[in-house]
Amino acid sequence: MATMQQVADRAGVSIATVSFVVNGTKYVTPATTARVEAAMRELKFRGNLVARALASRRTRIIALLFPTVGNRFSPTTSEFFMSAAERASQRGYHLVLWPVDPAGEDLDDLVSGGLVDGVVLMEVRMDDPRVRKLSELDVPFTLIGRTRDSSDLPFVDIDFETTIEDSLDHLQGLGHRRFGLVLENLEGTPMAGYAPHLRVEDTFRRSVAARGAVGTVVYAGAGSEGGREAARALLDADPEVSGVLVMKDDSSAGLLVGLSAAGRRVPDDVSVLSIASSGTAGDQHHPRLTTMVAPGRELGERAADALIDQLDGASEGKPHFLLPCVLRPAESVAAAPTGATA
Amino acid sequence: MATMQQVADRAGVSIATVSFVVNGTKYVTPATTARVEAAMRELKFRGNLVARALASRRTRIIALLFPTVGNRFSPTTSEFFMSAAERASQRGYHLVLWPVDPAGEDLDDLVSGGLVDGVVLMEVRMDDPRVRKLSELDVPFTLIGRTRDSSDLPFVDIDFETTIEDSLDHLQGLGHRRFGLVLENLEGTPMAGYAPHLRVEDTFRRSVAARGAVGTVVYAGAGSEGGREAARALLDADPEVSGVLVMKDDSSAGLLVGLSAAGRRVPDDVSVLSIASSGTAGDQHHPRLTTMVAPGRELGERAADALIDQLDGASEGKPHFLLPCVLRPAESVAAAPTGATA
Structure with a gap:
């Protein structure tokens, strides 16, 4: 050209x-x-692209929709975005990050305006009004994430169920029998019903019960302060908790500090496993966090491919692609303290 | 429809x-x-937005251009983006994050295509080919950042010069006379010549000399490992360094660990001041980092305003808007150890 x-x-x-x-x-x-x-x-x-778009009804622009509320840009989000953008570029499309209202009120303008050929939706909730909107609007789309029932929708997502089972297997193999799970409290925010949290909590509770083990779930506030609170709440609920999963990058540091303030050494007394985080975020902590690394790059590429396949008519089906996180050992997980029992 | x-x-x-x-x-x-x-x-x-765009030659979409290389999405970047997007929305525009090649090769397509009314450029280098391209292309634009000579360009930026003077004033007021500066090494990458680094290093060197103090500049690799290396390099160059500025969020943790590994307590032996970071990123460290907080939200809004004023014909001039970082005290800065001399 x-x-x-x-x-x-x-x-x-x-x-x-x-x-x-x-x-x-x-x-x-x-x-x-x-x-x-x-x-x-x-x-x-x-x-002129606009003139051509009017003629062909194609702009070769696709939008990755991202909620305008709060500041949800994690290292993993960034991996989704950058890898999807690179993949789109390889296939002759341009992917842009498009802030949208979580309630989906502004989707009509974006989509019916004809400025984008299709959209990728991320940060999906269990009952997500944006997904209903997109289905009604008759625009090609793919999810990074899943609603409660996604059998009819094209999606790529982290396999949270397998990730939690693998995490508990790993800790149980090291002798742990008393588990904790720290999630972000989104109650009362537009992101309430965030699907990854609900899936993770559900799987955690079922799996801990099936193992005959003890499990405590704590919803923490945002940031470092939330992590400190989570440590206190966890130890209040179960002073002998020894294997803790945390799925909140910006609270991990506070969790470590809170455990230390309560006299718990990591990993000697309590093991901490970071869930669905990026490969390097855990290195910023002391001790370095053992992490179940989110397949952000691969899922970003798959999401771009799934949408572009639709646009190019290369696929008729609705791809359902799930990929679990992969264990990256570091310094925050060790054998359960001797004498630990459920 | x-x-x-x-x-x-x-x-x-x-x-x-x-x-x-x-x-x-x-x-x-x-x-x-x-x-x-x-x-x-x-x-x-x-x-039909596209039809309307063709008629009016306006789409009311503005693009925040972001480099496709590396993963440069920091908490401050995210603040720029989200606040600019909110401000644009208040003024009836839609701001999207648009990945572009740092060499500017793909700007023609974006701009001449008529899909966006104007652009905001960020992550600006001293001699930035994208700025030359935008000037030639006759498209309204505003910079978040500055080239070497920006007198003819509309920009908003962090006032790095004042920020560094204020930082050194603060440390000097606490008795520090031996300073260190940790920056990211971008040599050999497409982001070489990143303007904030060059301005910060230049101001640091001049100001330390004017104070009759001692200063060491270290360029660190990426991530936590880079921070650990920086600690070693700093202490090799000046074992008595006591006031360290770090401008790299993902290396701060490694710097703290590296100082600790070398037997230096923070802040008793060495004070660490995080530069141009977000208000809360420093809370994720132990000790919590004292931070010169980047005015990300205000600059994002100002950038959106500067561009939209151009688009709406509300301003003829080229706004030059500089805002320094503001000190947020926390736990990583204290008085210089007694006996410290330059």
Whole structure:
């Protein structure tokens, strides 16, 4: 595809003049306009994307929808975004991050406006009004995440169920029998009903019961302070808890500090396993956090592929793709303290 | 989706009148406008944004350009993005995050395509080819950041010069005379020449010299490991360093661990001051990092305003807006150890 510079060179004009002709932003003499248009034709310069979009009803732009509330940009979010954008680019699409209201009120404008060919939705809740909206709007879409019943929807997601089973297997193999789970409290926020939390909590409770073990679930406030509170709440509920899963990057540090303040050494007294975090986030802690690493890059690519396959007519089905997190050992998990019992 | 004809029929007006209401191209009485809008609501008619864009040459979409290389999404980046997006929304625009090649090769397509009305550029380098491209392309733009000479460009930026002077004043007031500065090593990457680093290093060197103090600059690798290396390199160069500035969120934890591994207590032996970070990132460390907090939210809003003022014809000038970071005391800075001398 020719660039504007090549058109300018061919026509013997400045790049600004080409821009004026293409966008009609300034008067250009008919003779010069004709010369620029001839150069555009010869070089197959594709002209104005908007005009072309109107003709073809395609812009080759896809939007990754991200909620406008709070500040939910974690290292894993960033991996989803960057890898999906790279994959889209390889396939001739441009992916942009598009902030939308969690209630879905502004989806109509975006989609019916024809500016994007399709959308990827992330940060999905169990009963997500945006998913209903997208289904009604008849626009190609794919989820990173799942609603309560996603059997009819195309999605890629972390396999949280397997991830939690694997996490508990790992800790149980090291002798742990008293487990804790720390999640972020989103009650009363627009992100209430965040599907990963509900799946993780549900799997944790069922699996701990099936193992005949003890489990405590704590919902923490945001940030480091929330992590400190979580440590106190966990130890209040079960002073002998020895294997703790935490799924909240910005609370992990507070959790470590809170455990230490309560006289618990990590990992000698309490093991801490970070869930669905990025590969390197855990290195920022002391001790470095053993992590079940989220497959952010692969899921981002798969999400882009799933949507673009739809757009290009390369697939008719609704892909359902689940991938569990993978254990990355570091310094925060060890054998249960001797004498620990359930 | 309903057609304009259906809206016209429902409202009992001509199709031209519907068009005037939709596009605001001609005066329509309030009563008629209300009738047309009611019909549009009932029929879920939204007009066609693309068609409207072609007619008006406006899409009311603005793009925040972000480099596709590496993973540079820090908490401060996220603040810029979210606050700029909110401000744009308040003013009737939609801001999207648009990944672009750092060399600027793909800017032509984005801009000449007419899909966005204007752009905000961030992660600016001293000699940034994207800025030259945007200037040539005749598209409204604003920078978050500055090139070497930005006197002719509209920008908002952190006042790094004042931030560094204030940081050194604060430490010097506590008796520190041997300073360190930790920056990320971007040599050989597409982000080489990253303007904030060069400004910070330059100001640091000049200011330390003017104070008759001792200063050591260390360029660290990425992540926690880079922070540990930085601690070793700093102490090798100046074993008595006591006041350290770090401008790299993901290396701060490693720096603390590295100092501790070398037998230095923070803040008793060495004070650590985090520069241009977000208000809460420092709370994730132990001790909590004293931080010169980046005015991310205000700069994001100012950037959106500066661009939208241009687009709406509300300003003719090129705003130059600088705001320093503000000290947020926490636990990592204290008086210099007694006996410390330059």
